[in-house]
Amino acid sequence: MRSALPLPMSRLARLAYAGVILTCACLVSLFHERPKAWAVDKVPVAFWAWRTQSPDQADIQAAVARADAQVLFLRAGQIDYQDGKLRRIRPLAGSLPTCIKLHLVYNTTREVLEQLEAIDSNALAAEIAQSFREDSERARRDGAEVRGLQLDIDFPTRLLPRYERTLSAIRPNLQPGTELSITGLPTWMDSPALNAVLQNCDFWVPQFYGGEIPTRSDQMVPISSPESITYFVNKARHIDKPFYAGLAAYSVALLYNSSGSLISLRGDMNPALIISDPNLELINQHSFAAAERRYAFRARADGVTDGLNMRAGDVLVIDLPSSETLRTAAGIVRKLAGRKLMGICVFRLPAKDDPAALNIEQVTEALNDRDSHPAIYVLLKQQEQIKNKHLLTFEITNFGTASPISGSMKVDLIVPPGSFEAMQPQSGVSIEPLCAAHGPQPCSERRADLLRLTINFLAPGQSLTTTLVLNRALPQTTTVSVAMQTETERSYSTQHKIFTEPGVK
Numbered sequence: 001m002r003s004a005l006p007l008p009m010s011r012l013a014r015l016a017y018a019g020v021i022l023t024c025a026c027l028v029s030l031f032h033e034r035p036k037a038w039a040v041d042k043v044p045v046a047f048w049a050w051r052t053q054s055p056d057q058a059d060i061q062a063a064v065a066r067a068d069a070q071v072l073f074l075r076a077g078q079i080d081y082q083d084g085k086l087r088r089i090r091p092l093a094g095s096l097p098t099c100i101k102l103h104l105v106y107n108t109t110r111e112v113l114e115q116l117e118a119i120d121s122n123a124l125a126a127e128i129a130q131s132f133r134e135d136s137e138r139a140r141r142d143g144a145e146v147r148g149l150q151l152d153i154d155f156p157t158r159l160l161p162r163y164e165r166t167l168s169a170i171r172p173n174l175q176p177g178t179e180l181s182i183t184g185l186p187t188w189m190d191s192p193a194l195n196a197v198l199q200n201c202d203f204w205v206p207q208f209y210g211g212e213i214p215t216r217s218d219q220m221v222p223i224s225s226p227e228s229i230t231y232f233v234n235k236a237r238h239i240d241k242p243f244y245a246g247l248a249a250y251s252v253a254l255l256y257n258s259s260g261s262l263i264s265l266r267g268d269m270n271p272a273l274i275i276s277d278p279n280l281e282l283i284n285q286h287s288f289a290a291a292e293r294r295y296a297f298r299a300r301a302d303g304v305t306d307g308l309n310m311r312a313g314d315v316l317v318i319d320l321p322s323s324e325t326l327r328t329a330a331g332i333v334r335k336l337a338g339r340k341l342m343g344i345c346v347f348r349l350p351a352k353d354d355p356a357a358l359n360i361e362q363v364t365e366a367l368n369d370r371d372s373h374p375a376i377y378v379l380l381k382q383q384e385q386i387k388n389k390h391l392l393t394f395e396i397t398n399f400g401t402a403s404p405i406s407g408s409m410k411v412d413l414i415v416p417p418g419s420f421e422a423m424q425p426q427s428g429v430s431i432e433p434l435c436a437a438h439g440p441q442p443c444s445e446r447r448a449d450l451l452r453l454t455i456n457f458l459a460p461g462q463s464l465t466t467t468l469v470l471n472r473a474l475p476q477t478t479t480v481s482v483a484m485q486t487e488t489e490r491s492y493s494t495q496h497k498i499f500t501e502p503g504v505k
Contacts, residue, residue: 035338044343046071054094096144125169148179160193167200186211209248217256258313276428291324326366375400428456
C-alpha cells in the first residue's frame with residue numbers, strides 16, 4: 001500500500017507560516033544583536049556611600065565636580081529582628097548631603113536574613129516604609145533632595161518570591177514620584193523568579209562583583225573579573241529592566257585560620273597598614289586580570305593589625321583593585337549594557353579618610369577611560385640642628401593614580417660621603433647605605449654617598465614621612481631618583497634635583 005502524499009499548503013497557510021518564521025527570526029536577532037556602545041561622556045555616574053556617618057560635604061562636592069556624579073545611594077540604616085520584632089537600627093549619623101540626588105538605602109542584619117522565611121513580608125515592608133518616611137522628613141529639614149528608596153537585602157535565590165511580596169507591599173506606602181529600586185546579586189541572574197521581583201521596581205542595581213567569596217586561603221578569586229562582568233552585563237541587558245551597573249572600587253581583606261578556613265571578611269582595612277606590618281610575612285602575591293592584585297601574609301605571632309585580631313599562623317589576604325580594574329569594568333559596561341543602562345554606580349564613594357577605596361582621582365581617570373599613571377613627589381625639609389646632628393624630614397607622596405607593586409618602590413638620595421648617621425622611619429620604610437660610584441653597591445655607612453629607601457606600599461593620595469639624621473648639612477640642592485613597578489606591571493623611573501627647604505622651628 002502506498003503512503004499518502006502530503007496535501008499542498010494553501011497560500012494563506014504559507015503566508016502565515018512565513019510570518020511566524022520571520023517573527024521568530026526578528027526576536028532571535030533582537031535578543032542577540034550587538035548593542036550600540038555608549039560614549040565615555042554619555043554614561044551618568046552614581047556612587048554608593050556605605051558608612052554609619054553621613055559623607056563629608058567636601059567628598060560629595062569632589063564627586064560632583066570631578067566625576068560629574070548625579071546620584072548618591074546613601075545607606076540610611078539597617079532593619080533588625082530581635083525577640084520576634086522588627087526595628088530599624090544604626091541610623092545614619094549627621095546631616096544628609098545636599099547638592100546631589102539621594103536614594104536612601106536600607107539593608108538588614110544577619111538575624112533578619114536567617115529568619116526571612118518566618119518574618120511576615122508585610123511587617124518587613126511596613127518597618128522599611130516607616131523608616132523611609134522618617135528619614136525623608138529629616139532630609140527635608142536638612143535641605144536634601146530624596147528621590148527614592150532602595151533595598152539592599154541579600155535574599156537567597158530560592159526566596160525571591162518573598163522579596164517580590166515585600167516590594168509589592170512597600171509600593172503603596174510611597175509618595176507618588178518616589179522611585180523604588182533594589183540591589184541585585186549575581187546569583188539571581190539565572191532565576192525565573194527575578195522578573196517578578198523587578199516588576200515592582202522602577203530600576204535595579206545589579207552588582208557585577210563579589211559573586212564568589214573564597215572560603216579557603218588557597219582559592220584565587222578576584223573581586224571582579226572581565227569575564228564575569230561580561231557575563232553578567234549581558235544577562236542584565238537581556239532582562240530588559242532599566243539598571244545602573246554596580247562596579248567595585250574598594251579592597252577586601254580576608255582572614256583565614258592556620259588550616260586555611262575563612263574566619264572573617266572586611267572591606268574597610270587600610271592596605272598600607274597590612275603590607276607594612278612587620279608581624280605579617282608575605283607568603284604569596286598574585287596578579288589577576290586588569291591589574292587587580294592579591295597579597296597573602298602569614299602572622300608570625302599573635303597580634304592586631306588595623307583593629308583585626310590574629311593568631312600566629314593565621315593568613316591575611318588583601319585583594320587590591322586599581323584604577324585599571326575599574327577602567328576595564330566600565331569599558332565592558334559601556335560596550336555591552338545597551339539601551340536600558342541608566343549609568344554606572346561605583347561602590348563606594350571616595351572619601352579622604354577611607355584608604356580601602358580608590359580615591360576620586362583614580363575613579364575619575366578610570367571612568368574617563370584614561371591610563372593610570374604614577375607621580376611621586378619628594379620633599380626634603382631641614383629641621384633644627386641638635387648637637388651637630390642635622391635632622392631632615394623626608395616626605396614621599398603619591399600624587400598619581402597608580403600604586404606600586406609591594407616592595408618595588410626605591411627612592412635614592414645623594415648625600416655627602418659618610419654623612420649618614422641614622423633614620424627614624426615610619427613603618428613600611430627601610431633604608432640601605434650605598435656607594436654610587438660602582439653600580440651603586442652596598443657599602444658601609446662611613447663610605448656611603450647614596451641612601452636607598454625601599455617603600456613597602458604607597459597608594460595614590462598617600463604620603464610617608466621619615467627622619468634622616470646626618471652628621472653634616474646637605475647642599476642646598478641634591479639629586480633624588482625614584483623607581484617602581486606599577487600594578488599594571490609597567491616600569492616607572494625619574495630623577496631630578498630637589499631643594500632642601502628650611503624647616504619650621
